[in-house]
Amino acid sequence: GAVVSQHPSRVICKSGTSVKIECRSLDFQATTMFWYRQFPKQSLMLMATSNEGSKATYEQGVEKDKFLINHASLTLSTLTVTSAHPEDSSFYICSAGDSGGASDTQYFGPGTRLTVL
Amino acid sequence: GQQLNQSPQSMFIQEGEDVSMNCTSSSIFNTWLWYKQEPGEGPVLLIALYKAGELTSNGRLTAQFGITRKDSFLNISASIPSDVGIYFCAGGGLGNLIFGKGTKLSVKP
Numbered sequence: 729g730a731v732v733s734q735h736p737s738r739v740i741c742k743s744g745t746s747v748k749i750e751c752r753s754l755d756f757q758a759t760t761m762f763w764y765r766q767f768p769k770q771s772l773m774l775m776a777t778s779n780e781g782s783k784a785t786y787e788q789g790v791e792k793d794k795f796l797i798n799h800a801s802l803t804l805s806t807l808t809v810t811s812a813h814p815e816d817s818s819f820y821i822c823s824a825g826d827s828g829g830a831s832d833t834q835y836f837g838p839g840t841r842l843t844v845l
Numbered sequence: 846g847q848q849l850n851q852s853p854q855s856m857f858i859q860e861g862e863d864v865s866m867n868c869t870s871s872s873i874f875n876t877w878l879w880y881k882q883e884p885g886e887g888p889v890l891l892i893a894l895y896k897a898g899e900l901t902s903n904g905r906l907t908a909q910f911g912i913t914r915k916d917s918f919l920n921i922s923a924s925i926p927s928d929v930g931i932y933f934c935a936g937g938g939l940g941n942l943i944f945g946k947g948t949k950l951s952v953k954p
């Protein structure tokens with residue numbers, strides 16, 4: 729149980745294009761989903777907290793107009809990187825909190841490797 | 846803000862050896878979680894701890910939630926090559942998680 733999927737697993741795009749990443753909780757409902765960014769050899773950096781049916785809460789320094797988050801249902805959240813630039817290249821990971829379980833436990837997706845040329 | 850100190854940063858051990866890593870904080874947490882991450886993958890939850898003093902095992906892994914709620918350790922017994930990866934601790938209690946910087950484990954066959 730508690731499986732989270734992400735799609736795509738890997739994407740390469742040209743500078744200036746937008747990229748959408750999907751995060752799905754497959755066997756549980758997630759009131760809250762989280763988006764992280766991870767640079768090589770570093771820990772996870774929380775970008776934003778996504779709550780179903782409401783606006784996402786962004787961490788300090790994360791541009792909400794650049795990283796658009798939509799959490800339209802209890803099983804799906806999307807992150808859109810708009811007008812991507814090479815510095816946006818990174819490993820993006822989502823996680824989902826199990827609304828039926830302990831609120832702080834997060835289950836992670838497999839990650840999306842974004843490369844912007 | 847809240848911070849976690851995770852140690853050691855890295856470990857190089859022989860197959861069969863036991864491993865111990867820990868996390869400490871100046872803040873109190875209501876939840877301690879331990880994750881393992883392999884290259885190119887997302888973190889996988891190993892053990893979740895919800896109560897101070899709680900000691901929980903998952904196969905060869907054992908973790909404890911410190912009685913002060915400011916620390917936790919993870920032990921791996923009789924390590925095997927597939928234990929290689931980066932282990933992260935995470936403290937929770939305010940709706941989100943605070944992560945340690947990770948312990949990179951290398952196991953020599």
